[in-house]
Every structure is written in C-alpha cells, then in structure tokens.
Amino acid sequence: MKPESRKLILLHLFLGTFLLAQGVFAEDVQISIQPELISRLDRATLKVEFIDAKGKDVEIPKIDGLDIRYQGQSSETRIVNFKSSSKTIHTYVVTPKKTGDYIIGPVKARFKGGEKTLQANLRVVEPKDDPEAQQIAEVMFAHISASSGDPFVQQPFDLTLKVYIRGDIQIAGSFGLQGGMPESGLDGELEWDVSRGKREEINGTIFNTYILHTTTKALTAGNFTFQPGVQVNVVIPRQRRRSYGFDDPFFGDFFGRQETRPIVLDCNQIEVEVKPIPVNSRPESFTGGVGLFDFDVQVGPAKVMTGEPITVKMRIYGEGNLSKITPPSIEENHEFKLYEARTVSSGNSNEVLFEQVMIPKSDAITHIPEIEFSYFNTQTADFRTISRGPFPVTVEAAPQQTAQIIATVPGSVQQETQIIGRDIVYLKPVPKCWRTKVTIPWYRTKIAYVLLPLPALLLIITAIASTRINILKRNPALARRQQAPKVARKYLQKADRALKKQDHATYYEALWNTLTAYFGHRLNLPPGEVTPQKIGELIPEEIESINQLFCTIEQRRYGSDKIGTEDLETLKKQITTLMHKCERMKI
Amino acid sequence: MKCLTLILIALITPIISASAFEETYLRAQNAYDNGNYAEAVVLYQDLIRDGLTNMELHYNLANAAFKDGDLPLAVRHYRLAWYQAPRDPDIQANLHFALNAAGAIEPTSSLQERFLKSLSNDEWSAMALGSYLLLALILTLSLLIRTASPVLLKLSLLPTALLILSFAGIRGWSRLERSPEWVVVKAEATALHSPINGSAAYYKIPQGALVQQKRTDPKGWVEVQYDKRSGWLKADDYIQRLSP
Numbered sequence: 001m002k003p004e005s006r007k008l009i010l011l012h013l014f015l016g017t018f019l020l021a022q023g024v025f026a027e028d029v030q031i032s033i034q035p036e037l038i039s040r041l042d043r044a045t046l047k048v049e050f051i052d053a054k055g056k057d058v059e060i061p062k063i064d065g066l067d068i069r070y071q072g073q074s075s076e077t078r079i080v081n082f083k084s085s086s087k088t089i090h091t092y093v094v095t096p097k098k099t100g101d102y103i104i105g106p107v108k109a110r111f112k113g114g115e116k117t118l119q120a121n122l123r124v125v126e127p128k129d130d131p132e133a134q135q136i137a138e139v140m141f142a143h144i145s146a147s148s149g150d151p152f153v154q155q156p157f158d159l160t161l162k163v164y165i166r167g168d169i170q171i172a173g174s175f176g177l178q179g180g181m182p183e184s185g186l187d188g189e190l191e192w193d194v195s196r197g198k199r200e201e202i203n204g205t206i207f208n209t210y211i212l213h214t215t216t217k218a219l220t221a222g223n224f225t226f227q228p229g230v231q232v233n234v235v236i237p238r239q240r241r242r243s244y245g246f247d248d249p250f251f252g253d254f255f256g257r258q259e260t261r262p263i264v265l266d267c268n269q270i271e272v273e274v275k276p277i278p279v280n281s282r283p284e285s286f287t288g289g290v291g292l293f294d295f296d297v298q299v300g301p302a303k304v305m306t307g308e309p310i311t312v313k314m315r316i317y318g319e320g321n322l323s324k325i326t327p328p329s330i331e332e333n334h335e336f337k338l339y340e341a342r343t344v345s346s347g348n349s350n351e352v353l354f355e356q357v358m359i360p361k362s363d364a365i366t367h368i369p370e371i372e373f374s375y376f377n378t379q380t381a382d383f384r385t386i387s388r389g390p391f392p393v394t395v396e397a398a399p400q401q402t403a404q405i406i407a408t409v410p411g412s413v414q415q416e417t418q419i420i421g422r423d424i425v426y427l428k429p430v431p432k433c434w435r436t437k438v439t440i441p442w443y444r445t446k447i448a449y450v451l452l453p454l455p456a457l458l459l460i461i462t463a464i465a466s467t468r469i470n471i472l473k474r475n476p477a478l479a480r481r482q483q484a485p486k487v488a489r490k491y492l493q494k495a496d497r498a499l500k501k502q503d504h505a506t507y508y509e510a511l512w513n514t515l516t517a518y519f520g521h522r523l524n525l526p527p528g529e530v531t532p533q534k535i536g537e538l539i540p541e542e543i544e545s546i547n548q549l550f551c552t553i554e555q556r557r558y559g560s561d562k563i564g565t566e567d568l569e570t571l572k573k574q575i576t577t578l579m580h581k582c583e584r585m586k587i
Numbered sequence: 588m589k590c591l592t593l594i595l596i597a598l599i600t601p602i603i604s605a606s607a608f609e610e611t612y613l614r615a616q617n618a619y620d621n622g623n624y625a626e627a628v629v630l631y632q633d634l635i636r637d638g639l640t641n642m643e644l645h646y647n648l649a650n651a652a653f654k655d656g657d658l659p660l661a662v663r664h665y666r667l668a669w670y671q672a673p674r675d676p677d678i679q680a681n682l683h684f685a686l687n688a689a690g691a692i693e694p695t696s697s698l699q700e701r702f703l704k705s706l707s708n709d710e711w712s713a714m715a716l717g718s719y720l721l722l723a724l725i726l727t728l729s730l731l732i733r734t735a736s737p738v739l740l741k742l743s744l745l746p747t748a749l750l751i752l753s754f755a756g757i758r759g760w761s762r763l764e765r766s767p768e769w770v771v772v773k774a775e776a777t778a779l780h781s782p783i784n785g786s787a788a789y790y791k792i793p794q795g796a797l798v799q800q801k802r803t804d805p806k807g808w809v810e811v812q813y814d815k816r817s818g819w820l821k822a823d824d825y826i827q828r829l830s831p
Binding site: 154184187219220287288321324326327339340341342343424425426427428429430431434435436437441443452455456458459462463466 | 605608609612613616619638639640641642643644646647650653654677680681684685690691709712713716719720723724726727730731777780781783785786787788789790791792793814816
C-alpha cells in the first residue's frame, strides 16, 4: 500500500470517528424506567435524560394507581474520543398502589434542540409466591360491614369499616378511601367518623383496630356494592424495601431512618340490596316518610273571625328520613283559603315541624278536617297511617262583610298579619317614548366607547404638561437649556433674511447673536459672560472650532473684505454643525 | 327624487309605528277598563312581541294578567317592570299583592342588596358616567389652578365615592345575569333533594313564586333557592327564566 493511500485511509477513519462522535452526542432526550416489572410493594425509578441539552423537569400526568414523585436533578459528564458529553437527569420515584399495566405519558419534553414526546411502560404484579405481599395482607387489612341486611329506599343504614394493623406497625396520618363505593344512588357524600377500636387477637397476633363509621341512605332501589380501598401511610425504613433487617419488613433499619409509604389495604366486598317502597298499597297521604314515626297536630286559635288566620302546627317525630318528609296535606275546601305549608326549624334532630296557615272565608266552618300522615314502617315493612282531628273551631262573621286580603308572612316564625289593600294599583299611562329591545343603552354605543376615554386623556395630558411646567420653573438652567435651539433658530432665520438682502453687517451680527444666545442658554451663562474663553472652559472638546468661529465672525464684522455668498453659507453651516454637536453632548 | 322619498319614508315610519303602538296600548287599556282582561293581556303581549320593553307595558300587562287570574304571568311582568324602575311604589305594591295572592314568600335580600337595587342598572350607569366626568374635571382643574388644588382634591373624594358606589350597583345587577330569577309557572312544583328523576321531594313551591337560581345541571335541572332552602326543579316543567 502506498504511503499516500495509507494516509488517506487514516484520514477517513479519523473523520468517520469524529462524525460518529458528533452523531452520538447530538442533542436528545430519553425516558427510562427501571425496573419495568415490579411487585406491588416495589418501587421503580423513572429517569428523563437530556443528552447534550438542557431541559426542565417534565410534568408527569397523574395516573390512577401510581404515585409519581419528583426526586431531583443530577448531571453527568463523559469524555469519549476527546469529545465531552453531558447529561441532565431528572429522577422520579414511582410507587404503585395497585397492580396493572401502566403507560406513563405521553409527556412532552422541551429542550434547546426541539421537543420530544416520551412514554414509558410499567407492569405492577402481585406474585402469588411473593412472601412479602402475603405478609402485608396478613399484617394489615380492612373489613367492611353494613348494619341491616336489606334496607328500604330512604331508610338509613350504617356502614362500618374496621382497619386492622398489626400491633408493632406504625402508621402516620389519616386514612384515605379510594373508590370501591357506588358512584350514584346514595344520598350525598359519605362522611366517615374515625375512632380507635380495641386491640384484637387474631391467630395469635395482636392487632390495633381503627373503626370508620358512616350512616347513609339510598335514593333508589337496587344492589349497592361496597369494597373501598383503604389507604394508610405506613412508616417503613428509608430506601430499603426488601432488606428491612432481621427479616421483618417493618422492623426499621439500624440507623432508624424512616419514611412513610402509602399502602392500599385488602378489603372484603359486601352487597347491600336496597328494596323499593311498595307502590300498590301506598296511601294517598304518604309524603315520603320511611322509618318509625309518630304524629301530633295543634290548631289555634280555636275561635276566630272570617279573614283571620288559623295556624295548623304539625309535628312528626321518631327515627327515619325526617328531613325528606314533605308536609301532610290538608283537604282543600272552598270555605277557607289554604296557604302553602312551611317547615319550622326545630332544635331536635328527631323531629320535624310544619306550620300551615288557613283563613276561613265563611262563618259556616265548624271544624278543621282530619289530617292524615302516612309513612312506611321499616320494621313491619308496611304503610302506617296516623290520623289526627277533626279539630273544632268557631268562626264568626267579620263586622265588615267585604272581603279583606290578608298578607301572611310565613317566612318568620311568628305570624305577622297585615291588611295590605283591597286591589292592585291601576294602570300606567302611555309612555312618553317607546323603548325597544334593539335599543342599545347609550353607554354601550360606539360613540360612548370613543368619547369615554377623552376626559381621562385630557387629564393625563394636563398632568404631564403641568408637571413639565413645574420642573422647568424649579430648574431655570434646564429651562434655558431647552430654549437654546429655539433661540438659535430665531437668529439663524434672521441671518438667512439678511443674506437674501446681501446685508452682510446684519448677517454677521445675526450669526454672532446665534452663537452668544445659543451658548448663553445652553450653558446657562449670564449675557455678559458669554465669551469664547468661558465657553471653551465648559466645552473643551470644541474649544478650537468655537474660538475660530468667534474670531472669523468678529474679523469679518468689522473688516472691509468682500466675502462671497458661498463663504457666508459655509460659515453658517459651521455654526449649525457646531450647535448640532453640542446638542448631542453631555455638558 | 328617489332618495328624498326614502328619507321621507325613514322619517315617517317611526312616527306611524309610534302611533300604532299608542293605539294598541289604548285599546288594551279600554279592554282592561271594560273587564276584558284576557283581551288586554293579548294586546299588551302583542306590543311586547313587537319588541317594546317599556316598564309601563310590563306593569300594565302584569295588572291585566293578575285580573285574568294568571298569577305567574303577573308576577313575571311585575318583576320585569321592577328591574327597570325599582323605586316605583305602584310596582312594589302590586308585586307584593300578587305574591301574597299566590301564597308565595317575597324574595328576601340584605340591607346592602336593597340599597344597591334602589337604582336601576341604567341609573347606576348614568351615575358612574357623571361621577367619572366630574372627577376628571375636578382633577384637571386642580392641576390647572394650583391655589385651589387642596380644596379641589378634597372635593374629588365625592365623585370617587360615587364612582365606587356606581360600580357596586352595576355589579349587583350583573349578578342577576349570572344567577337569574325564575318564576314558578305550574302548580305542584316540588323541589327535589338531587337533580335525579325519582329523587326525594324536599319542599313545595307555590305557583307564581319567585325563586333564585343557585346553579344548573346539564340535564336541564336548576337548583333554586326559596324560603332559605335550596332544591332542584326541572326547568322545562315548572319554571320560566327572568332576566333584567
């Protein structure tokens, strides 16, 4: 092989390696989870690696059954073939709560080179031969039970959830319930009361027990299944799951480092069959009461005049769905006006009070008819009707035979009765102008939108102008400095006019005045102090040109030399240029 | 010539319409005076269907409906008239009368709400604009007349307060747009505990009662507040929406 060919091959090899290295270290982002198959009691580590790129931690969406927590950021640098490569690694700890196949993502990771969609798969299993999983179920579990076998619709029933935790296991925080409850059909959200139960011995092991209790009722008939997932936070040794020391998963490590870990406990499943309230034998006076109740009625006053109110007070008490009971109805009669019954607040949770106002229209009324209350008795599984009355009343004719309209205010506990008038107020006359639906209110018209900002704008302009005037008043130097170009312009215009007339004396005088007036204002000098020396002291950068200009003007002003128009223009230009320079200067 | 004709038509049409409206209005008034309340209701409703929204029209229609025995319609239009003229004593008295005749409780409101509803939305808007202009004028003068500045700045507190109050008033009315009032138009309206057919009955609401919407359900249920209690009603079956 010729030496030249060998050199060429070496060059190609070198270039190839270099390009490969470039390809290897191109900006990229990768996701990985280790291990991809874990037991329900294991944890996995999820890593998002930004290779030769910088990127922030990605937001992993919530996944039911997995608890993903961000651990932090680390970086790594490698040197391969004299080429350095760096990685920014964001680490997350994945703790499973349930078994199953999970897809983490897709999530979008943004980095300087672009954006990439990432996804990782994780399988969580509960192997039958995993002794630890079995151990967990043996040392911590929950048991749910219902109070009565088959309640009726609206009949309250109790649910008791008993949590067993082996005596030497520490738990932290409160209990959490995850799913396993009927999604609909129950009356409102369940509110659980938690209390500490007695210690119990099961197969020679002592357990601490916790009792979660609630009362609920079903709104519809049917089978309701309960198998809540009870989550407890167990205190376990930090970073070590399988090697808890001394073969006990909850013994704690040698250094006593601990952390809490959420574990969802095994719980039995119960079915509650809610029976419907029978329809066929349902009495007309049934108003939704389910339970065991009694019923009282009080009517007063017993002696009234026509047009005066009589109040019927009904009291239902006992055990059951008191809050769902609607008032028993009183038989309508054309001889009295019946107002809507209303519920009166009662301090006793075992009773409900209703008040209904009726106004006799005729003095022929001798009694208030019998009032019936029917409810469904859950103990005997049939309807029961309780009747009260009739209630004797004496109604006398009112002195005035004209009917009065009585206003009752049922909203207040104490009845207020007032005569508010005999008829409605008469019609209104024809309106002066007709208003239509399409008429846009004046404040929503386009003109209003345009005009409304004007006063504010005027105020802002006035404020700016006023502030400026005040500043200039307080600072005469600044005021004179701002006036300098204006004053100079005035004299330059005068010079222009003189030049047109070929009046050289006036022209030079105007130029002289331009310089003295400009620098007098620009440097805040009194009229007598505007000399080339003084100006040169204050503007040393332009001392030469200033002196030259002053000298030239003075010489020509008082000299007799004939100067061409072009020279005159040049002189003026020099003055203008000087002034422009001075305007840009910080003096 | 053609242009002139068009201008003339444009000028004359509103005058003809106005006189036609006035004629219908007077016919309705005659029908009312003669005891033909149903006819009066139809005539007033015709005017409303033509797009008119005058307070007087709603009030008179409510009166005719009340006399005709249609309490929900009466309450509805008294309330619509009240939105435009909340201080009108006739509207207040008749609405009170109609609600009592229906056996319904008047909507309760706090002292603050009553104060903010003492002016209509248009009146609050006019006050807001007036206060804004006055405030801008006073502040401009205080900048221009330095000697009077302390006095003018103190004086500017008044339009500022009025402006804040006006915004509170406008906000109070806009709340009615978010949670509007409804009128119970059918008898036997029973509010339920949950927005589910077959849910337990909670309480009855008389026909003609005014209820306040608390929230809605996508299946057409409305949670209404009446007599300090909240229950669910099917909107299509029992209630009709009111809005200012």
